[in-house]
Amino acid sequence: MEHVDWIARGLDLLGSLFLLAVGLGVLVIIYMYIVDKTQTTHAIRRNYPVIGRFRYLFERQGEFFRQYFFSQDREEMPFNRAERSWVYRAAKKVDRSLAFGSTRLLETEGSIMFMNTAFPTLESDLATSQPLTIGEGCRHPYTTAKICHISGMSFGALSKPAVLALSNGAAKAGCWMNTGEGGLSDYHLDGGCDVVFQIGTAKYGVRNLDGHLDDEKLAGVAAHHEVKMFEIKLSQGAKPGKGGILPGRKVTEEIARIRGIKVGEDSISPNGHIEFKNVGDILDMIQHVREVTGKPTGVKAVIGDVNWLTDFCEEIMRRGIESAPDFFTVDSADGGTGAAPQPLIDYVGLPLKEGLPILVDTLDEYQLRPRIKVIASGKLIIPSKVAWALAIGADFIASARGNMFALGCIQALHCNKDTCPTGITTHNPKLQAGLDPKNKAERVANYNDNLHHDIELIAHSCGVSSPRELNRKHVRVVMENGLSVQLDKYYAGLNR
Numbered sequence: 001m002e003h004v005d006w007i008a009r010g011l012d013l014l015g016s017l018f019l020l021a022v023g024l025g026v027l028v029i030i031y032m033y034i035v036d037k038t039q040t041t042h043a044i045r046r047n048y049p050v051i052g053r054f055r056y057l058f059e060r061q062g063e064f065f066r067q068y069f070f071s072q073d074r075e076e077m078p079f080n081r082a083e084r085s086w087v088y089r090a091a092k093k094v095d096r097s098l099a100f101g102s103t104r105l106l107e108t109e110g111s112i113m114f115m116n117t118a119f120p121t122l123e124s125d126l127a128t129s130q131p132l133t134i135g136e137g138c139r140h141p142y143t144t145a146k147i148c149h150i151s152g153m154s155f156g157a158l159s160k161p162a163v164l165a166l167s168n169g170a171a172k173a174g175c176w177m178n179t180g181e182g183g184l185s186d187y188h189l190d191g192g193c194d195v196v197f198q199i200g201t202a203k204y205g206v207r208n209l210d211g212h213l214d215d216e217k218l219a220g221v222a223a224h225h226e227v228k229m230f231e232i233k234l235s236q237g238a239k240p241g242k243g244g245i246l247p248g249r250k251v252t253e254e255i256a257r258i259r260g261i262k263v264g265e266d267s268i269s270p271n272g273h274i275e276f277k278n279v280g281d282i283l284d285m286i287q288h289v290r291e292v293t294g295k296p297t298g299v300k301a302v303i304g305d306v307n308w309l310t311d312f313c314e315e316i317m318r319r320g321i322e323s324a325p326d327f328f329t330v331d332s333a334d335g336g337t338g339a340a341p342q343p344l345i346d347y348v349g350l351p352l353k354e355g356l357p358i359l360v361d362t363l364d365e366y367q368l369r370p371r372i373k374v375i376a377s378g379k380l381i382i383p384s385k386v387a388w389a390l391a392i393g394a395d396f397i398a399s400a401r402g403n404m405f406a407l408g409c410i411q412a413l414h415c416n417k418d419t420c421p422t423g424i425t426t427h428n429p430k431l432q433a434g435l436d437p438k439n440k441a442e443r444v445a446n447y448n449d450n451l452h453h454d455i456e457l458i459a460h461s462c463g464v465s466s467p468r469e470l471n472r473k474h475v476r477v478v479m480e481n482g483l484s485v486q487l488d489k490y491y492a493g494l495n496r
Contacts, residue, residue, distance in 0.1 A: 197227050298326050301330065328359060
Protein backbone atom coordinates (compact mmCIF):
# COMPACT_ATOMS: atom_id res chain seq x y z
CA MET A 1 0.00 0.00 0.00
CA GLU A 2 2.84 2.38 0.84
CA HIS A 3 4.30 1.72 -2.59
CA VAL A 4 0.98 2.57 -4.24
CA ASP A 5 0.70 5.77 -2.16
CA TRP A 6 4.20 6.78 -3.24
CA ILE A 7 3.30 6.32 -6.91
CA ALA A 8 0.08 8.29 -6.43
CA ARG A 9 1.93 11.17 -4.80
CA GLY A 10 4.44 11.14 -7.63
CA LEU A 11 1.70 11.32 -10.22
CA ASP A 12 0.03 14.17 -8.35
CA LEU A 13 3.33 16.05 -8.30
CA LEU A 14 3.86 15.50 -12.03
CA GLY A 15 0.33 16.63 -12.69
CA SER A 16 0.86 19.77 -10.66
CA LEU A 17 4.12 20.52 -12.47
CA PHE A 18 2.40 19.98 -15.82
CA LEU A 19 -0.40 22.38 -14.93
CA LEU A 20 2.16 24.90 -13.68
CA ALA A 21 4.11 24.63 -16.95
CA VAL A 22 0.91 25.04 -18.98
CA GLY A 23 -0.07 28.04 -16.88
CA LEU A 24 3.33 29.67 -17.34
CA GLY A 25 3.17 28.95 -21.04
CA VAL A 26 -0.24 30.63 -21.29
CA LEU A 27 1.08 33.67 -19.40
CA VAL A 28 4.10 33.89 -21.72
CA ILE A 29 1.84 33.75 -24.77
CA ILE A 30 -0.43 36.44 -23.33
CA TYR A 31 2.60 38.60 -22.56
CA MET A 32 3.98 38.17 -26.10
CA TYR A 33 0.53 38.92 -27.55
CA ILE A 34 0.32 42.21 -25.64
CA VAL A 35 3.90 43.17 -26.55
CA ASP A 36 3.37 42.35 -30.23
CA LYS A 37 0.10 44.27 -30.50
CA THR A 38 1.47 47.37 -28.79
CA GLN A 39 4.89 47.58 -30.48
CA THR A 40 5.21 49.59 -33.69
CA THR A 41 8.51 48.37 -35.08
CA HIS A 42 7.50 45.09 -36.79
CA ALA A 43 4.35 45.08 -38.92
CA ILE A 44 4.23 41.28 -39.12
CA ARG A 45 4.22 40.88 -35.34
CA ARG A 46 1.65 43.64 -34.91
CA ASN A 47 -0.74 42.10 -37.44
CA TYR A 48 -0.06 38.49 -36.46
CA PRO A 49 0.90 38.53 -32.76
CA VAL A 50 2.90 35.58 -31.42
CA ILE A 51 2.64 33.61 -34.68
CA GLY A 52 4.53 36.34 -36.56
CA ARG A 53 7.55 35.71 -34.35
CA PHE A 54 8.16 32.40 -36.12
CA ARG A 55 9.08 34.28 -39.30
CA TYR A 56 12.09 35.80 -37.61
CA LEU A 57 13.01 32.50 -35.98
CA PHE A 58 12.92 30.65 -39.30
CA GLU A 59 14.84 33.47 -41.01
CA ARG A 60 17.68 33.17 -38.48
CA GLN A 61 17.78 29.37 -38.58
CA GLY A 62 17.26 29.01 -42.32
CA GLU A 63 20.93 29.24 -43.25
CA PHE A 64 21.75 26.33 -40.95
CA PHE A 65 18.89 24.13 -42.13
CA ARG A 66 19.82 24.80 -45.75
CA GLN A 67 23.41 23.78 -45.07
CA TYR A 68 22.56 20.42 -43.55
CA PHE A 69 19.25 19.36 -45.07
CA PHE A 70 18.33 21.13 -48.29
CA SER A 71 21.43 22.21 -50.26
CA GLN A 72 23.05 19.79 -52.67
CA ASP A 73 26.77 19.01 -52.38
CA ARG A 74 27.71 21.57 -55.05
CA GLU A 75 25.19 24.33 -54.27
CA GLU A 76 26.26 26.20 -51.15
CA MET A 77 28.04 29.54 -51.03
CA PRO A 78 30.68 30.69 -50.45
CA PHE A 79 32.01 27.11 -50.18
CA ASN A 80 29.91 24.08 -51.02
CA ARG A 81 29.76 20.86 -49.05
CA ALA A 82 31.98 18.95 -51.49
CA GLU A 83 34.79 21.50 -51.10
CA ARG A 84 34.51 21.64 -47.32
CA SER A 85 34.35 17.86 -47.11
CA TRP A 86 37.64 17.51 -48.98
CA VAL A 87 39.34 19.93 -46.59
CA TYR A 88 37.92 18.20 -43.51
CA ARG A 89 39.10 14.80 -44.72
CA ALA A 90 42.51 16.15 -45.67
CA ALA A 91 42.88 17.79 -42.25
CA LYS A 92 41.84 14.63 -40.42
CA LYS A 93 44.14 12.55 -42.63
CA VAL A 94 41.39 10.12 -43.63
CA ASP A 95 40.45 8.59 -46.98
CA ARG A 96 39.86 11.28 -49.64
CA SER A 97 38.68 8.94 -52.39
CA LEU A 98 35.13 8.92 -53.78
CA ALA A 99 32.97 6.23 -55.37
CA PHE A 100 30.70 5.82 -58.39
CA GLY A 101 31.27 9.12 -60.17
CA SER A 102 31.64 12.89 -59.99
CA THR A 103 28.79 15.08 -58.75
CA ARG A 104 30.31 18.07 -60.53
CA LEU A 105 28.54 19.34 -63.66
CA LEU A 106 31.33 19.30 -66.20
CA GLU A 107 29.32 21.17 -68.85
CA THR A 108 28.82 24.30 -66.74
CA GLU A 109 30.19 27.45 -68.33
CA GLY A 110 33.47 28.49 -66.73
CA SER A 111 34.32 25.01 -65.43
CA ILE A 112 37.97 24.06 -65.73
CA MET A 113 39.38 20.70 -66.79
CA PHE A 114 42.99 19.56 -66.73
CA MET A 115 44.32 17.80 -69.81
CA ASN A 116 45.78 14.44 -68.92
CA THR A 117 48.45 13.02 -71.17
CA ALA A 118 48.97 9.56 -72.62
CA PHE A 119 52.35 9.62 -70.92
CA PRO A 120 51.80 10.59 -67.24
CA THR A 121 54.81 11.21 -65.05
CA LEU A 122 56.17 7.98 -63.60
CA GLU A 123 57.37 7.51 -60.06
CA SER A 124 60.94 7.44 -61.28
CA ASP A 125 60.51 10.85 -62.92
CA LEU A 126 58.92 12.71 -60.02
CA ALA A 127 60.59 15.90 -58.88
CA THR A 128 60.14 17.79 -55.65
CA SER A 129 59.14 21.45 -55.82
CA GLN A 130 62.27 23.52 -56.24
CA PRO A 131 62.90 26.30 -53.70
CA LEU A 132 62.03 29.80 -54.86
CA THR A 133 63.71 32.90 -53.49
CA ILE A 134 61.78 36.11 -52.89
CA GLY A 135 63.75 39.36 -52.66
CA GLU A 136 67.10 38.18 -53.98
CA GLY A 137 68.53 41.69 -53.66
CA CYS A 138 67.52 42.14 -50.02
CA ARG A 139 69.87 41.83 -47.08
CA HIS A 140 67.76 38.91 -45.88
CA PRO A 141 66.08 37.19 -48.86
CA TYR A 142 63.52 34.49 -48.19
CA THR A 143 63.61 31.04 -49.78
CA THR A 144 60.93 28.34 -49.55
CA ALA A 145 60.03 25.23 -51.52
CA LYS A 146 56.41 25.22 -50.32
CA ILE A 147 53.71 26.35 -52.75
CA CYS A 148 50.72 26.77 -50.42
CA HIS A 149 50.71 29.09 -47.41
CA ILE A 150 48.38 30.68 -44.85
CA SER A 151 46.90 34.01 -45.89
CA GLY A 152 46.35 37.06 -43.68
CA MET A 153 44.08 36.64 -40.65
CA SER A 154 44.62 39.02 -37.77
CA PHE A 155 44.68 38.31 -34.06
CA GLY A 156 41.42 39.97 -33.23
CA ALA A 157 39.50 38.59 -36.15
CA LEU A 158 40.83 35.22 -34.91
CA SER A 159 40.97 33.97 -31.34
CA LYS A 160 44.11 33.20 -29.36
CA PRO A 161 43.78 29.38 -29.66
CA ALA A 162 43.13 29.71 -33.42
CA VAL A 163 46.30 31.77 -33.96
CA LEU A 164 48.30 29.34 -31.80
CA ALA A 165 47.03 26.39 -33.82
CA LEU A 166 47.85 28.08 -37.13
CA SER A 167 51.33 29.08 -35.96
CA ASN A 168 52.22 25.58 -34.81
CA GLY A 169 50.50 23.96 -37.80
CA ALA A 170 52.40 26.19 -40.23
CA ALA A 171 55.68 25.23 -38.54
CA LYS A 172 54.86 21.53 -38.93
CA ALA A 173 53.87 22.03 -42.58
CA GLY A 174 56.87 24.25 -43.38
CA CYS A 175 54.75 27.06 -44.79
CA TRP A 176 54.46 30.73 -43.87
CA MET A 177 51.69 32.40 -41.88
CA ASN A 178 50.53 35.94 -42.65
CA THR A 179 49.65 38.03 -39.58
CA GLY A 180 46.87 40.02 -41.22
CA GLU A 181 46.69 43.72 -40.45
CA GLY A 182 46.23 43.39 -36.67
CA GLY A 183 49.90 43.46 -35.69
CA LEU A 184 52.32 40.81 -34.42
CA SER A 185 51.34 38.87 -31.28
CA ASP A 186 53.24 36.33 -29.21
CA TYR A 187 50.81 33.72 -30.55
CA HIS A 188 52.03 34.24 -34.13
CA LEU A 189 55.56 33.49 -32.93
CA ASP A 190 54.63 30.59 -30.64
CA GLY A 191 55.13 27.80 -33.17
CA GLY A 192 58.33 29.20 -34.66
CA CYS A 193 56.87 29.22 -38.18
CA ASP A 194 57.86 31.65 -40.93
CA VAL A 195 55.79 34.83 -40.61
CA VAL A 196 54.75 37.46 -43.15
CA PHE A 197 53.95 40.73 -41.39
CA GLN A 198 51.14 42.61 -43.05
CA ILE A 199 51.11 46.42 -42.96
CA GLY A 200 47.50 47.49 -43.33
CA THR A 201 46.21 50.99 -43.87
CA ALA A 202 46.12 51.60 -40.10
CA LYS A 203 49.66 50.20 -39.71
CA TYR A 204 48.80 48.47 -36.44
CA GLY A 205 51.92 47.51 -34.52
CA VAL A 206 54.26 49.73 -36.58
CA ARG A 207 52.55 53.14 -36.44
CA ASN A 208 53.17 56.42 -34.69
CA LEU A 209 50.50 58.66 -33.17
CA ASP A 210 49.85 60.29 -36.55
CA GLY A 211 49.20 56.99 -38.31
CA HIS A 212 52.49 56.96 -40.23
CA LEU A 213 55.16 54.25 -40.13
CA ASP A 214 57.34 54.21 -37.03
CA ASP A 215 60.78 53.03 -38.14
CA GLU A 216 61.78 51.95 -34.64
CA LYS A 217 58.72 49.72 -34.30
CA LEU A 218 59.19 48.45 -37.86
CA ALA A 219 62.79 47.47 -37.10
CA GLY A 220 61.61 45.84 -33.88
CA VAL A 221 59.22 43.59 -35.78
CA ALA A 222 61.89 42.76 -38.36
CA ALA A 223 64.29 41.78 -35.57
CA HIS A 224 62.24 38.64 -34.95
CA HIS A 225 63.92 35.81 -36.81
CA GLU A 226 60.50 34.32 -37.62
CA VAL A 227 59.40 37.41 -39.57
CA LYS A 228 60.58 36.75 -43.12
CA MET A 229 58.69 39.28 -45.27
CA PHE A 230 56.53 42.41 -45.14
CA GLU A 231 53.31 42.83 -47.11
CA ILE A 232 51.81 46.31 -47.65
CA LYS A 233 48.07 45.83 -48.08
CA LEU A 234 46.52 48.23 -50.58
CA SER A 235 43.16 46.50 -50.68
CA GLN A 236 41.47 43.25 -49.73
CA GLY A 237 39.22 41.24 -52.02
CA ALA A 238 36.15 41.17 -49.79
CA LYS A 239 36.28 44.91 -49.11
CA PRO A 240 38.26 46.83 -51.74
CA GLY A 241 38.20 50.53 -50.99
CA LYS A 242 37.49 49.86 -47.30
CA GLY A 243 39.87 49.28 -44.42
CA GLY A 244 39.68 46.47 -41.89
CA ILE A 245 36.66 46.25 -39.60
CA LEU A 246 36.95 44.71 -36.13
CA PRO A 247 33.75 45.17 -34.08
CA GLY A 248 34.26 46.70 -30.65
CA ARG A 249 32.94 43.58 -28.94
CA LYS A 250 36.07 41.78 -30.15
CA VAL A 251 38.57 44.49 -29.10
CA THR A 252 39.91 43.07 -25.84
CA GLU A 253 42.57 44.71 -23.66
CA GLU A 254 45.27 42.54 -25.24
CA ILE A 255 44.19 43.29 -28.80
CA ALA A 256 43.88 47.00 -28.02
CA ARG A 257 47.44 47.00 -26.64
CA ILE A 258 48.89 45.25 -29.70
CA ARG A 259 47.04 47.53 -32.12
CA GLY A 260 47.41 50.72 -30.12
CA ILE A 261 43.67 51.46 -29.90
CA LYS A 262 41.01 51.77 -27.19
CA VAL A 263 39.36 48.76 -25.57
CA GLY A 264 35.82 47.99 -26.71
CA GLU A 265 35.75 50.48 -29.58
CA ASP A 266 35.33 49.48 -33.22
CA SER A 267 38.69 49.12 -34.96
CA ILE A 268 38.11 50.73 -38.35
CA SER A 269 41.16 51.10 -40.59
CA PRO A 270 41.35 53.93 -43.13
CA ASN A 271 40.24 52.94 -46.63
CA GLY A 272 43.70 53.71 -47.95
CA HIS A 273 47.24 54.60 -46.87
CA ILE A 274 47.45 58.28 -46.03
CA GLU A 275 50.87 58.45 -47.74
CA PHE A 276 49.61 57.25 -51.12
CA LYS A 277 48.56 59.72 -53.78
CA ASN A 278 50.13 58.00 -56.81
CA VAL A 279 52.04 54.85 -57.79
CA GLY A 280 55.34 56.52 -56.98
CA ASP A 281 54.27 56.83 -53.34
CA ILE A 282 53.67 53.08 -53.23
CA LEU A 283 57.14 52.35 -54.55
CA ASP A 284 58.60 54.83 -52.06
CA MET A 285 57.05 52.96 -49.13
CA ILE A 286 58.13 49.58 -50.49
CA GLN A 287 61.70 50.79 -50.72
CA HIS A 288 61.56 52.41 -47.28
CA VAL A 289 60.26 49.27 -45.57
CA ARG A 290 62.84 47.16 -47.40
CA GLU A 291 65.67 49.45 -46.31
CA VAL A 292 64.57 49.58 -42.66
CA THR A 293 63.90 45.85 -42.32
CA GLY A 294 66.33 44.36 -44.83
CA LYS A 295 63.64 41.86 -45.77
CA PRO A 296 61.52 41.20 -48.89
CA THR A 297 58.63 43.64 -49.20
CA GLY A 298 55.61 43.38 -51.45
CA VAL A 299 52.04 44.55 -51.90
CA LYS A 300 48.58 43.01 -51.73
CA ALA A 301 45.65 44.20 -53.83
CA VAL A 302 42.45 43.10 -55.48
CA ILE A 303 42.47 44.02 -59.16
CA GLY A 304 39.82 46.47 -60.32
CA ASP A 305 40.77 49.43 -62.46
CA VAL A 306 43.83 48.18 -64.32
CA ASN A 307 45.17 51.59 -65.31
CA TRP A 308 47.01 52.00 -62.02
CA LEU A 309 48.67 48.63 -62.56
CA THR A 310 50.03 49.78 -65.92
CA ASP A 311 51.20 53.06 -64.37
CA PHE A 312 52.79 51.07 -61.55
CA CYS A 313 54.82 48.94 -63.96
CA GLU A 314 55.86 51.95 -66.04
CA GLU A 315 57.07 53.76 -62.92
CA ILE A 316 59.11 50.69 -61.98
CA MET A 317 60.72 50.67 -65.43
CA ARG A 318 61.47 54.39 -65.15
CA ARG A 319 63.12 54.00 -61.73
CA GLY A 320 64.81 50.70 -62.42
CA ILE A 321 63.82 47.09 -61.77
CA GLU A 322 65.41 47.15 -58.31
CA SER A 323 62.58 49.48 -57.21
CA ALA A 324 59.95 46.81 -57.87
CA PRO A 325 58.15 45.03 -55.05
CA ASP A 326 59.59 41.63 -54.28
CA PHE A 327 56.15 40.04 -54.56
CA PHE A 328 52.57 40.94 -55.47
CA THR A 329 49.69 39.21 -53.69
CA VAL A 330 46.59 39.36 -55.87
CA ASP A 331 43.32 38.86 -54.01
CA SER A 332 39.93 37.92 -55.36
CA ALA A 333 36.69 39.88 -55.12
CA ASP A 334 35.21 36.78 -53.48
CA GLY A 335 37.97 36.67 -50.87
CA GLY A 336 37.21 36.24 -47.20
CA THR A 337 36.83 38.67 -44.33
CA GLY A 338 35.73 38.84 -40.73
CA ALA A 339 33.44 41.79 -41.43
CA ALA A 340 32.69 44.00 -44.44
CA PRO A 341 29.83 45.98 -46.00
CA GLN A 342 27.68 43.76 -48.24
CA PRO A 343 27.88 46.09 -51.29
CA LEU A 344 31.67 45.68 -51.33
CA ILE A 345 31.56 41.93 -50.79
CA ASP A 346 29.04 41.42 -53.59
CA TYR A 347 29.83 44.01 -56.24
CA VAL A 348 33.31 45.56 -56.13
CA GLY A 349 36.54 44.24 -57.64
CA LEU A 350 37.42 41.42 -60.02
CA PRO A 351 37.39 37.74 -59.08
CA LEU A 352 40.69 35.90 -59.20
CA LYS A 353 39.85 34.18 -62.50
CA GLU A 354 40.22 37.62 -64.14
CA GLY A 355 42.51 39.46 -61.75
CA LEU A 356 45.26 36.84 -61.70
CA PRO A 357 45.77 36.58 -65.50
CA ILE A 358 45.58 40.37 -65.81
CA LEU A 359 48.37 40.76 -63.25
CA VAL A 360 50.53 37.97 -64.69
CA ASP A 361 50.13 39.18 -68.28
CA THR A 362 50.87 42.79 -67.32
CA LEU A 363 54.03 41.82 -65.46
CA ASP A 364 55.10 39.68 -68.41
CA GLU A 365 54.44 42.58 -70.79
CA TYR A 366 56.89 44.73 -68.84
CA GLN A 367 59.32 41.81 -68.34
CA LEU A 368 58.99 42.06 -64.56
CA ARG A 369 58.81 38.32 -64.06
CA PRO A 370 60.42 36.61 -62.26
CA ARG A 371 61.67 39.71 -60.43
CA ILE A 372 58.18 40.09 -58.90
CA LYS A 373 56.85 36.81 -57.50
CA VAL A 374 53.07 36.39 -57.74
CA ILE A 375 51.04 35.11 -54.79
CA ALA A 376 47.41 34.19 -55.58
CA SER A 377 44.73 34.37 -52.89
CA GLY A 378 40.95 33.95 -52.85
CA LYS A 379 38.95 30.68 -52.43
CA LEU A 380 41.93 28.49 -53.38
CA ILE A 381 41.21 25.79 -50.83
CA ILE A 382 41.17 22.62 -52.95
CA PRO A 383 43.85 21.09 -55.22
CA SER A 384 42.13 21.80 -58.55
CA LYS A 385 41.86 25.54 -57.90
CA VAL A 386 45.44 25.76 -56.67
CA ALA A 387 46.66 23.89 -59.77
CA TRP A 388 44.63 26.29 -61.94
CA ALA A 389 46.31 29.31 -60.31
CA LEU A 390 49.74 27.78 -60.89
CA ALA A 391 48.87 27.17 -64.53
CA ILE A 392 47.86 30.81 -64.91
CA GLY A 393 51.26 31.90 -63.63
CA ALA A 394 51.16 32.17 -59.83
CA ASP A 395 54.32 31.28 -57.94
CA PHE A 396 52.66 30.75 -54.56
CA ILE A 397 49.18 30.30 -53.11
CA ALA A 398 47.88 31.82 -49.87
CA SER A 399 44.62 30.60 -48.34
CA ALA A 400 42.86 31.78 -45.19
CA ARG A 401 39.53 29.98 -45.24
CA GLY A 402 41.00 26.63 -46.24
CA ASN A 403 43.03 26.67 -43.04
CA MET A 404 40.00 27.87 -41.08
CA PHE A 405 38.14 24.76 -42.25
CA ALA A 406 41.15 22.72 -41.15
CA LEU A 407 40.71 24.30 -37.70
CA GLY A 408 37.10 23.10 -37.68
CA CYS A 409 35.18 26.05 -39.16
CA ILE A 410 31.63 24.98 -40.12
CA GLN A 411 30.82 28.09 -42.20
CA ALA A 412 28.38 29.35 -39.56
CA LEU A 413 28.85 32.91 -40.91
CA HIS A 414 29.24 34.36 -37.40
CA CYS A 415 32.78 35.70 -37.85
CA ASN A 416 31.69 39.28 -37.09
CA LYS A 417 29.45 38.49 -34.11
CA ASP A 418 31.86 37.03 -31.52
CA THR A 419 29.60 33.97 -31.38
CA CYS A 420 31.62 31.55 -33.54
CA PRO A 421 30.51 28.07 -32.36
CA THR A 422 33.92 26.51 -33.09
CA GLY A 423 35.98 29.07 -31.12
CA ILE A 424 37.90 30.29 -34.17
CA THR A 425 36.64 33.88 -34.51
CA THR A 426 35.42 34.60 -31.00
CA HIS A 427 36.94 35.93 -27.79
CA ASN A 428 34.32 34.27 -25.62
CA PRO A 429 36.35 31.97 -23.30
CA LYS A 430 33.57 29.36 -23.17
CA LEU A 431 33.48 29.07 -26.96
CA GLN A 432 37.27 29.17 -27.26
CA ALA A 433 37.49 26.18 -24.90
CA GLY A 434 36.24 23.94 -27.69
CA LEU A 435 39.34 24.60 -29.81
CA ASP A 436 42.39 22.60 -28.74
CA PRO A 437 45.44 24.30 -30.36
CA LYS A 438 47.57 21.16 -30.20
CA ASN A 439 45.02 18.98 -31.97
CA LYS A 440 44.10 21.62 -34.55
CA ALA A 441 47.77 22.34 -35.32
CA GLU A 442 48.09 18.74 -36.50
CA ARG A 443 45.05 19.20 -38.71
CA VAL A 444 46.43 22.39 -40.25
CA ALA A 445 49.66 20.56 -41.05
CA ASN A 446 47.76 17.57 -42.46
CA TYR A 447 45.64 19.80 -44.66
CA ASN A 448 48.63 21.59 -46.13
CA ASP A 449 50.55 18.35 -46.67
CA ASN A 450 47.61 16.67 -48.42
CA LEU A 451 46.88 19.80 -50.45
CA HIS A 452 50.42 19.67 -51.86
CA HIS A 453 50.12 15.92 -52.44
CA ASP A 454 46.92 16.18 -54.49
CA ILE A 455 48.24 19.15 -56.51
CA GLU A 456 51.10 16.87 -57.49
CA LEU A 457 48.58 14.19 -58.56
CA ILE A 458 47.07 16.66 -61.05
CA ALA A 459 50.50 17.74 -62.29
CA HIS A 460 51.65 14.17 -62.83
CA SER A 461 48.46 13.32 -64.74
CA CYS A 462 49.29 16.21 -67.06
CA GLY A 463 52.75 14.77 -67.65
CA VAL A 464 54.89 17.26 -65.71
CA SER A 465 57.15 16.33 -62.84
CA SER A 466 56.17 19.14 -60.42
CA PRO A 467 53.16 21.49 -60.00
CA ARG A 468 55.03 24.67 -60.98
CA GLU A 469 55.55 23.21 -64.45
CA LEU A 470 51.82 23.46 -65.14
CA ASN A 471 50.90 26.15 -67.67
CA ARG A 472 47.83 27.39 -69.52
CA LYS A 473 48.11 24.69 -72.17
CA HIS A 474 47.34 22.08 -69.51
CA VAL A 475 43.89 23.53 -68.76
CA ARG A 476 40.68 23.97 -70.76
CA VAL A 477 37.65 26.11 -69.86
CA VAL A 478 34.04 25.27 -70.71
CA MET A 479 32.38 27.90 -72.89
CA GLU A 480 28.72 28.95 -73.11
CA ASN A 481 27.98 26.23 -75.70
CA GLY A 482 29.20 23.50 -73.36
CA LEU A 483 32.41 22.88 -75.30
CA SER A 484 35.85 23.70 -73.90
CA VAL A 485 38.70 25.82 -75.16
CA GLN A 486 42.37 25.86 -74.14
CA LEU A 487 43.08 28.27 -71.28
CA ASP A 488 45.62 30.40 -73.14
CA LYS A 489 43.19 30.84 -76.03
CA TYR A 490 40.35 31.56 -73.61
CA TYR A 491 42.21 34.49 -72.01
CA ALA A 492 43.60 35.66 -75.33
CA GLY A 493 40.00 36.07 -76.53
CA LEU A 494 38.85 38.14 -73.58
CA ASN A 495 38.46 41.87 -74.11
CA ARG A 496 40.37 43.33 -71.20
